[in-house]
Amino acid sequence: MARLQFLLVFLLTGLIVGPVRAQLSQTLRLEMPVSTTESQSFDVTPLADQGVLLTVQEGGTWLDNSPPRFTFRKYDTQLRPVWYRSILEERTMRPVTAFTSGQYRYQLFRAIDSNRFRIIRVSTDEGMMDAFEGALVDDMSIQQFKVLGSQAYIGGYFRGRPIVMSFSFFDRSVRVLPGLYANNVEISSIEVDEYNQEVNVLIHSTKRHCQFTVRTYGYDNKLIRSLNFDGTQNSLISGKILPVNENESLLVGNYSADCTPYSQGIYVTRIRRDSSGVVDGEAAIRDIQYIDFSQLANFFNYLKPKQQERMLARANRKKEIGKSYKFRYKLLVHDLLPTPNGLTMVAEVYYPHYRSSTLANGSIRSMDRYDGYQYTHAFVCGFDQAGKLLWDNCLPINGVLSRELSEKVQVSQLGDKTILAYPNGGQINTEVIQGNRVLQKPEAVRLLTTDGENDRVTFSENDELMPWYDRHFLAWGFQKIASRLNYGMQREVFYINKLSYELDRQLPVLRTAATRKSDEPKR
Template identity: 30%
Template sequence: MVPVRYLLTCFFLLLFFPLLAQKPEQPVRLELPFDLEATEAEVIALPDSSLLVYHSTSDVWHSAVIFHFTKYDSRLEPVWSDTISIAADSEFLRHYTEAPYTHFIFGENDLQQYTLVRLNNNTGQVQHKRYELEQIDAVYDFVVLQGNYFIIGNNKKEKKPLLLHLSPRSGEVQLLPSVYGNQSTFSDLLADTARQRVDAVLSESNGRISRLQVKSFHANGSLLSSQFILQQENRRLLHAEITPGDSSGRMLFGTYGTRDLQYNQGFFTTPVTATVVDEEGRFYSMLDLENFFRYLKPRQEERTRRREAVRQKQGKNPRYRYRLLLHDLIPTPTGYILAAEVYYPQYTSGGGNNWGLDRTISMGGRQQEGYKRTHAVALGFDKQGVLLWDNIFPLKDIVTFKLVHTVEVGRMPDGRVVMAYPKEEKIIYRVMDRNKFVDEETEMELLTYEEDEKIQETISPGIIRWYGSSFAAFGFQRVKPKKGGSRTVFYINKITF
């Protein structure tokens, strides 16, 4: 006779495992008849569970351009639409949402000319103004506080980052005190709306030693405070993300190295109030992480851990060296999630046609061709900076010619973490339940309107975190129905995990 307890266990497993194996759903798809050759498009998630679609359309000579903004609700039904008339050579650079507005920066062929656009997310009302920013020739990032712009740009003379404050009300542009050394750069820029403050995290170095500096600014650009966090003797602080909070509650979550300032050997957390990351802060080497080396084959991982453990006992520096591209911190009810992409530059031999790629000449006659990813990592911390779990997402055949984020990261309402990226007509994803590593490949094909339709080609695919458990996948596709000719569309698929 089979025990009742055994039958109950089997019953619950039968119920539970289909849930674990359940694939994401695609409840709705939107197709827009955009001309691939004449249209640039961006999809932006808004705080009210809606989507904002920006697109520009031009004629053959690019002499007449129309700039469109359309809002769609969570069912991808249109809410409102509007257009603006700005310089035909305007190019979308960045956006930032400070409810109820979304702000855009457009650049022009004249690298000192920029147009700032303010869009009311509720009504669709648009305002825009053109500015000449003499100090910069590129925009890297920006945030908005009380309608004031804080812009990280490239100093056109010294070729290093700088921070500008721009007041649309007065039209005044001021250079804010920020980066000093030639090897210094910005690590994070955060607008803390609850405390009406902008925090800039600077990574400063002279090539041998490094430190982090946190500068806090009022909405009008005035400096509120500066705090320095120095390195320990054998650990060099490299980059960090900052949390919102009052003066005593802010934390830094970042990376450190031991020798070469280009490479990371681990992660650290510390209060902003600390002057040196010592007993107040915490360091976690790659060896301390349960899953960091899981992207390797089991034997490679075992050899790496064994070799590095011996070096650690001997007091030697680690031999492993990683480059990390940090993502913005993701807040949780009990702390934060820090995600990063692990990458390395790819090189080819010098000479020959460069195919128009933006490459950097390096030593030894080699040309940098791009940045290849090995894996993405997610770390969960409590609010005091204690590491709770870590997990990874192995990445295959991902190369970008610019160092930009390729993986979208989102925390689900049930606490799971989803990492995803588009690959042609598929979405490659990984659902993380704290530190439980899943070696199984997980992917899904994007659905069309009809089951018997076939996606012939996908161009410029993208994916963003939307709201709740939903992401939005988008791009251009050529779709062939069962009967009749193919169509080219700009698609948006809602994906719910």
């Protein structure tokens, strides 16, 4: 593979003097030229203060017949190269998904002409790689992939029924987890519990009152327990589990009031173990708390004041006659974020967006065309370790339409303050909150290029954002950039920007600009 050049840029942000406020500034940028002759995909994995892992795939898509080449590149927190490794897979192997846990990155491949699969395990410390191969059930589709210790869990569907397989890295054995292969059942998620070395498979039934079940398996793949939440009154749609300590976990998600995929609110319950390690399942089911959206103080803040008033007035009129107002929100619930006092839950509200178009073919008719997922807002809730709701807040999402349903809003904790941010069209939109309070209203920060004022971004897509470490974020995506100095000159790049948040700035700060080319990292 040809040697690639990277540019590291310390960007000029200027002299800042004025009132105390919060500010997101761009400190570093890395650019990689995008190939014009072969397909490429890029994946960024933040490694906290250990740096960042960049995975580049070239070729090996479902549309061509070339073998996929994967290059893994690690950079430190200053975006300086540390090491890189490269592998060329079999021509018949296609990448499916990846998972990162602890010090390892796991890349899952499957063959297009058989039921074989392969997992490449990459050490994020030194770049050492191991390969493990096994066999799937014939014609199994893959939807979920998690790793716990020395076992991988692959979830999906076989003949329309859910199936989860465990794969041992020690002896390459494959086992099917019992009790999941049934009609009218869907997998909500697979949650791994590092504390207790258990795997929780969350499933829900599309019939029988939309029963929601948490099935827990031990490291030996045997069923330990099954918690069944009957959907007669409220049906649980999704769930995320966060271990609070060795003896207690919190189950949090969204629920429906009428056995539909539309959310009425969120729920929380405690899953507790006694001194002998036995879980009190009846208490978890009995003590579940349902929190209607109208009970959240700030959920509707994405609406204009008059719209909020009308919405809440309708909900209150229903309550006065002993009925509940039926909300019709679709939610994407993130993994739960641990805090010193409990956890933070983040969820994004979206709806499928259709665009009307007119076709002329002898006659004129109108048709709706699916256009992607339109995001409206995100809401954040803080809970204590007992599952008590402490606060909630809201971030409006403007102009985000995505072909794929994925997490857009990212959260970073800075002391007792929370930073909410999402990318859109080459800029980062941020808001700073403190519990129920909004300390800084939403504002947009445009991503700078390597040449600042002499560059003009003509196109930006696949913008992503993740919290990195301390007060830093990583933003990445694809851009087409035209030079103002050389008319007609345009470059297409994959970029990674390091962004830093500073709160309560009081002293003048001057940043200077400098550029340099990095050396080739060691193999």
